Amino acid sequence: MSALEQMMRPDLRDMAAYGSARTEGGGFKPSIALDANESPWPPFGPLAAASESHRYPEPQPVALRQRLAAFYGIAPGQLLLGRGSDEGIDLLLRLFCRAGEDEIIVCPPTFGMYKVYAAVQGAKVVAVPLRTADWQLDMPAIGAACKTETKLIFIPSPNAPMGHAMRRDDIFALCRDRAGKSLIVVDEAYVEFSDEPEGFLAALALHPNLVILRTLSKAHALAGERIGAVIGQPDLIQAVQKIQAPYPLTQSSIRVALDALSPNGLLQSAERRRVLAAERTRMATLLPQSPFIARVFPSVANFLLVEARDGATLMQELRRHGILARDRGGDIPNTVRLSLGTPEENNVVLQALGVTLSTENTGRMPRLHSLRRATKETKIDVTVNLDAPDFLAIETGIGFFDHMLSQLAAHGGFGLALACKGDLEVDQHHTIEDCALALGEALKAALGDKRGIQRFGFTAPLDESVAQAVIDLSGRPHASFEGAFPVPMAGEMSVEMVPHFFASLASSLGAAIHVSVKGDNTHHMIEASFKATGRALRQALRREGDALPSTKGVL
Numbered sequence: 001m002s003a004l005e006q007m008m009r010p011d012l013r014d015m016a017a018y019g020s021a022r023t024e025g026g027g028f029k030p031s032i033a034l035d036a037n038e039s040p041w042p043p044f045g046p047l048a049a050a051s052e053s054h055r056y057p058e059p060q061p062v063a064l065r066q067r068l069a070a071f072y073g074i075a076p077g078q079l080l081l082g083r084g085s086d087e088g089i090d091l092l093l094r095l096f097c098r099a100g101e102d103e104i105i106v107c108p109p110t111f112g113m114y115k116v117y118a119a120v121q122g123a124k125v126v127a128v129p130l131r132t133a134d135w136q137l138d139m140p141a142i143g144a145a146c147k148t149e150t151k152l153i154f155i156p157s158p159n160a161p162m163g164h165a166m167r168r169d170d171i172f173a174l175c176r177d178r179a180g181k182s183l184i185v186v187d188e189a190y191v192e193f194s195d196e197p198e199g200f201l202a203a204l205a206l207h208p209n210l211v212i213l214r215t216l217s218k219a220h221a222l223a224g225e226r227i228g229a230v231i232g233q234p235d236l237i238q239a240v241q242k243i244q245a246p247y248p249l250t251q252s253s254i255r256v257a258l259d260a261l262s263p264n265g266l267l268q269s270a271e272r273r274r275v276l277a278a279e280r281t282r283m284a285t286l287l288p289q290s291p292f293i294a295r296v297f298p299s300v301a302n303f304l305l306v307e308a309r310d311g312a313t314l315m316q317e318l319r320r321h322g323i324l325a326r327d328r329g330g331d332i333p334n335t336v337r338l339s340l341g342t343p344e345e346n347n348v349v350l351q352a353l354g355v356t357l358s359t360e361n362t363g364r365m366p367r368l369h370s371l372r373r374a375t376k377e378t379k380i381d382v383t384v385n386l387d388a389p390d391f392l393a394i395e396t397g398i399g400f401f402d403h404m405l406s407q408l409a410a411h412g413g414f415g416l417a418l419a420c421k422g423d424l425e426v427d428q429h430h431t432i433e434d435c436a437l438a439l440g441e442a443l444k445a446a447l448g449d450k451r452g453i454q455r456f457g458f459t460a461p462l463d464e465s466v467a468q469a470v471i472d473l474s475g476r477p478h479a480s481f482e483g484a485f486p487v488p489m490a491g492e493m494s495v496e497m498v499p500h501f502f503a504s505l506a507s508s509l510g511a512a513i514h515v516s517v518k519g520d521n522t523h524h525m526i527e528a529s530f531k532a533t534g535r536a537l538r539q540a541l542r543r544e545g546d547a548l549p550s551t552k553g554v555l
């Protein structure tokens, strides 16, 4: 018998998994599916029709499992998808704990669901509190509490509700001490917000009794879709899947998650996590200036636990300003847990608590925007960050055009990721035009209310070609292009598309763009046009203060 079988409930060792219609189909893709007593028609509503809501979903959606495994850097067989990591906690308890006989260890203050699912399963909960000096594991006390019946030890890291990381060496020591006897379940719901986002994944290879819980609820902004994962050895994953309900994820949640885990989705969530990390530092610095707050617990998560002078008064004061926080006085007296919001929301919290904001310490969202533009001819995902030029990933299928877009972003001083799948088998027209439209739309959305921008830009960089660009982010589209290219093609790009690119960009961005170029090498002339436009954009996009740069008061 394997170590795993020895640990799990004897009555479940030989249980056969339920064979659902979709698992028994063996991957056969029918043209007419009459195997699952589904409705042949979708229900009312466009969302349901687009999601194939009338069909049972894949039990473990292959594409989603692959994408998530790639993100974690593990094999798909090491990961089981389920309804949030909450379902993972429940399944582990049911698989390993016999009612009235087996036990789990939790280390309070800790996440509340471990003991709820233990109670449902009839498992005994042994609480070994964290050391109050540093809120780390009390290793000797855990060692003393372990028995043959101790099947699971639950450790959230970053911890909830304080938000600090648990010492890695303690967890490794526990894995070694309990090898073949208990599973050490590290709940990494918040690890992506920390500066060690890989967490314990690499340790899976060393410790067969290590299990990791991950969730898409927090770092991937999918709390409403209910998706999480149990990560461990393939034999454990197979055993857990045997007792899982046959179709844990809905068709619509699978679709939403695939988008969130697309390259563009991952980039957007990574950019937003950077904003939250900066906000965590700002809030941790400023909150102690509030007369309501005594101290802030160190956190590497997307929330801060604060100790109030009086917990109830702090909750009341926040409520008076329409802000709801979570009272954690039951865990540690007078503590309140505040999730980090947008910089603007956090400003409201600080002001509500009597912290004076100045121009230096006021939080401001970077001008970040992601969008998808899909037509019959092209499908484009684009992300821009006007305040951080630190990403550049462009793939349109036209090498020379990719190069020009990189010039535009690099000289424009903004981050740009743009992926386009277009009908290049027809010609380049749709791809170039639609990329320009999508880029203009994203820049416009990222500009938001345009407060503080310079609005105008003018440049004339000198190379062996001379290009001039003038930009006004006025809201009124207008474009002109002057210049005659000596040859009709530059690389694989047709030069007649160059003026058309700037015209399309001007129309969706709502800008006046005038470009003129002189020279005798087509490649250099086009490059100079994109560079000059980028430089002009850089000036126009720059934000200082928050006045509207218009005498009319609107832009």
Ligand SMILES: *Cc1c(COP(=O)(O)O)cnc(C)c1O
Pocket: 083, 084, 085, 086, 087, 111, 156, 159, 160, 187, 189, 214, 215, 216, 217, 223, 226, 227, 228
């Ligand atoms: C939020 C949270 C979870 C639950 O995640 P879901 O995937 O939404 O079920 C698990 N563990 C901890 C510590 C959490 O804070």
